[in-house]
Amino acid sequence: PVLILLGPPGAGKGTQARMLEETFGLIQLSTGDLLRAAVAAGTDAGKRAKAVMEAGELVSDDIVIAILRDRLNDSDCAKGVILDGFPRTTVQAEALDRLLEDSGQRINAAISLEVDDAAMVTRISGRYTCGACGEGYHDSFKQPKTSGTCDNCGGTDFKRRADDNAETVASRLEAYHAQTAPLIDYYQTQGALKSVPAMGAIDDIASAMSAIVKEAV
Numbered sequence: 001p002v003l004i005l006l007g008p009p010g011a012g013k014g015t016q017a018r019m020l021e022e023t024f025g026l027i028q029l030s031t032g033d034l035l036r037a038a039v040a041a042g043t044d045a046g047k048r049a050k051a052v053m054e055a056g057e058l059v060s061d062d063i064v065i066a067i068l069r070d071r072l073n074d075s076d077c078a079k080g081v082i083l084d085g086f087p088r089t090t091v092q093a094e095a096l097d098r099l100l101e102d103s104g105q106r107i108n109a110a111i112s113l114e115v116d117d118a119a120m121v122t123r124i125s126g127r128y129t130c131g132a133c134g135e136g137y138h139d140s141f142k143q144p145k146t147s148g149t150c151d152n153c154g155g156t157d158f159k160r161r162a163d164d165n166a167e168t169v170a171s172r173l174e175a176y177h178a179q180t181a182p183l184i185d186y187y188q189t190q191g192a193l194k195s196v197p198a199m200g201a202i203d204d205i206a207s208a209m210s211a212i213v214k215e216a217v
């Protein structure tokens with residue numbers, strides 16, 4: 001199966017993708033994570049992407065599509081994927097359609113997380129993750145059960161993202177509305193769109209998402 005998560009920065013795509021990954025045995029594929037790994041590794045793509053990401057703008061379609069295609073070809077992705085943060089432009093959506101057609105797959109559902117922009121700044125500025133396993137946390141909304149220790153792996157080293165500051169968040173929201181929001185219509189037309197209200201509690205949203213996924217896969 002192929003699931004797409006749509007939604008602005010901070011909507012909870014990563015949080016929900018990780019929960020679906022566990023529940024359904026699918027692979028979370030985040031282009032943001034793949035790009036951050038490329039930046040950290042200092043690859044050519046990473047060098048070209050770094051400043052763009054720090055400005056909160058979208059990395060060029062050719063770089064992102066190449067990174068996504070490489071990862072999709074890995075054998076573990078055969079059990080099914082949750083695309084988190086891809087596609088983000090119409091060009092990327094069309095490229096994905098072609099990639100899937102070539103491999104005889106289809107999009108089971110494109111799930112749009114519906115949130116208020118104003119709340120996204122708070123969500124993003126309080127966010128941090130476990131340095132060892134990547135589990136996501138939030139200063140007010142999701143703290144580890146034992147303070148300073150990751151629930152998932154016991155790690156004690158946490159980090160915050162370079163682009164999680166108020167100024168960059170504003171650019172990221174702008175990029176979302178200008179370039180990514182049109183994909184809601186794109187998938188509506190394809191008959192794949194599902195909308196989920198995503199201002200509530202993380203677990204309630206996860207239940208709504210699970211119900212959709214159960215039906216779609």
Ligand code: AP5
Pocket residue numbers: 007008009010011012013014015016030031032033035052053054056057058059060064084085086087088089092123124126127128136137138139141142172198199200201202205
């Ligand atoms: P990317 O890494 O994809 O970031 P993003 O889209 O900005 O999304 P976020 O990771 O910020 O938010 P999220 O929706 O995953 O929220 P989360 O679950 O963490 O992209 C980064 C950059 O890479 C882009 O700006 C661009 O430059 C580049 N890029 C990536 N993909 C690209 C592409 N396809 N094309 C071009 N460029 C690309 O939740 C946020 C916080 O809120 C967490 O702390 C969480 O604990 C908390 N939270 C989650 N749900 C709730 C809830 N219901 N209630 C309260 N708190 C909650």
Ligand code: ZN
Pocket residue numbers: 130131132133134135150151152153154155
């Ligand atoms: Zn951890």
